[in-house]
Amino acid sequence: MERIAMAQPSWDDEMRAAAMDTLDSLHWVKGPQGKAFGEEFASYCGAVQGTPCQSGSVALWGALRLLEIGPGDEVLVPSLTYIATATCVSLVGATPVFVDVEPEYWCVDVKALERARTPRTKAVIGVHLFGQMSDDAIVSWCAEHGIAYIEDAAQAHGAQTPSGQMAGGVGDVACFSFFPSKNLAVGGEGGMMMTRRNDLAHRMAALVNHGRDARLESHELGSNLRMSEVAAAIGRVQLKRLEAWLAQRQSVAARYEGAFAGLNGITTPKVRAQTRHAWHQYCLLADDPEKLQQTLSSANIDSRIYYATPCHRQQVYADHPQHDATFAVTDEVCHRLVAIPVHHHLSDDDVERVIQAVVRACSS
Numbered sequence: 045m046e047r048i049a050m051a052q053p054s055w056d057d058e059m060r061a062a063a064m065d066t067l068d069s070l071h072w073v074k075g076p077q078g079k080a081f082g083e084e085f086a087s088y089c090g091a092v093q094g095t096p097c098q099s100g101s102v103a104l105w106g107a108l109r110l111l112e113i114g115p116g117d118e119v120l121v122p123s124l125t126y127i128a129t130a131t132c133v134s135l136v137g138a139t140p141v142f143v144d145v146e147p148e149y150w151c152v153d154v155k156a157l158e159r160a161r162t163p164r165t166k167a168v169i170g171v172h173l174f175g176q177m178s179d180d181a182i183v184s185w186c187a188e189h190g191i192a193y194i195e196d197a198a199q200a201h202g203a204q205t206p207s208g209q210m211a212g213g214v215g216d217v218a219c220f221s222f223f224p225s226k227n228l229a230v231g232g233e234g235g236m237m238m239t240r241r242n243d244l245a246h247r248m249a250a251l252v253n254h255g256r257d258a259r260l261e262s263h264e265l266g267s268n269l270r271m272s273e274v275a276a277a278i279g280r281v282q283l284k285r286l287e288a289w290l291a292q293r294q295s296v297a298a299r300y301e302g303a304f305a306g307l308n309g310i311t312t313p314k315v316r317a318q319t320r321h322a323w324h325q326y327c328l329l330a331d332d333p334e335k336l337q338q339t340l341s342s343a344n345i346d347s348r349i350y351y352a353t354p355c356h357r358q359q360v361y362a363d364h365p366q367h368d369a370t371f372a373v374t375d376e377v378c379h380r381l382v383a384i385p386v387h388h389h390l391s392d393d394d395v396e397r398v399i400q401a402v403v404r405a406c407s408s
């Protein structure tokens with residue numbers, strides 16, 4: 045019985061040809077592919093500009109630089125997320141202030157933001173966790189308090205708000221990752237910064253190129269954060285496939301929802317009303333995560349816990365004032381969120397095998 049993996053990158057003849065043509069062109073950096081990929085993905089997201097870069101982590105760092113956040117500033121971040129959501133704040137010399145997530149959706153809780161707000165709060169990083177859009181109320185809350193909203197959309201290519209806005213077109217700046225396991229990949233490392241603000245667009249493009257203008261004059265601190273042309277060429281082909289892949293992920297998630305409703309010992313993920321979930325991960329909240337993982341593993345099915353150690357408890361934050369803080373929801377769910385495969389390469393039989401294993405774990 046073949047192992048069912050958590051993720052499987054897509055690779056086809058059109059992507060191969062795009063990569064080879066780009067290599068053959070000898071135009072390997074700073075060329076038309078990166079420019080087109082930025083424009084096409086920005087247009088998909090309803091943003092004014094997308095700037096490809098080397099990773100989602102770099103995109104987050106760049107977003108904070110663009111918003112001129114640095115020492116003395118505080119940035120509100122959920123603790124239940126990938127570590128880069130927090131470390132980007134520390135890397136620009138600002139302080140990440142950790143907040144709890146919503147009990148139903150596991151995204152940052154607007155009530156917790158309000159409790160954590162101080163005069164030094166300059167930004168919020170809302171993570172569209174597992175592909176679920178963060179609460180739209182963050183937009184008005186940020187506007188009311190003059191706080192910037194950075195979307196960490198690393199897991200949310202294609203997610204949509206109730207009004208049909210796409211992830212990436214909601215905040216001041218949004219950040220995507222194209223790591224191979226993500227909904228859209230580029231044949232290696234990659235990321236993108238995205239903005240809907242005209243006033244940030246120009247600086248965003250310059251930031252990945254040492255803050256330089258066309259005359260090679262550096263106006264602000266940047267670095268070489270550029271994406272290679274080959275990666276951008278592959279990403280452009282992947283973007284054409286994204287909607288079809290999302291539909292496949294949605295149909296797998298719908299089958300899971302139908303099969304798991306009413307099972308004892310697990311809670312299925314709840315989708316925020318009227319939104320489109322991008323299903324980067326399908327996480328079950330399990331009463332006995334170890335048993336669920338063992339049953340899956342013995343059926344040759346991969347699974348993962350997200351995120352067993354919340355960011356504030358990681359060793360990198362041993363000296364952070366919130367290192368020993370407790371967060372009611374984060375503490376309750378962090379060891380219990382078991383992700384099962386939901387990617388767009390799963391066959392009907394794969395999905396059936398996963399369903400049978402979960403049902404078995406819940407009935408024994």
Ligand SMILES: Cc1ncc(COP(=O)(O)O)c(C=O)c1O
Nearest residue numbers: 099100101126128198221222223
């Ligand atoms: C929520 C979140 N933010 C940021 C990142 C960082 O992206 P990258 O791995 O491309 O640096 C990831 C990647 O896993 C992520 O899941």
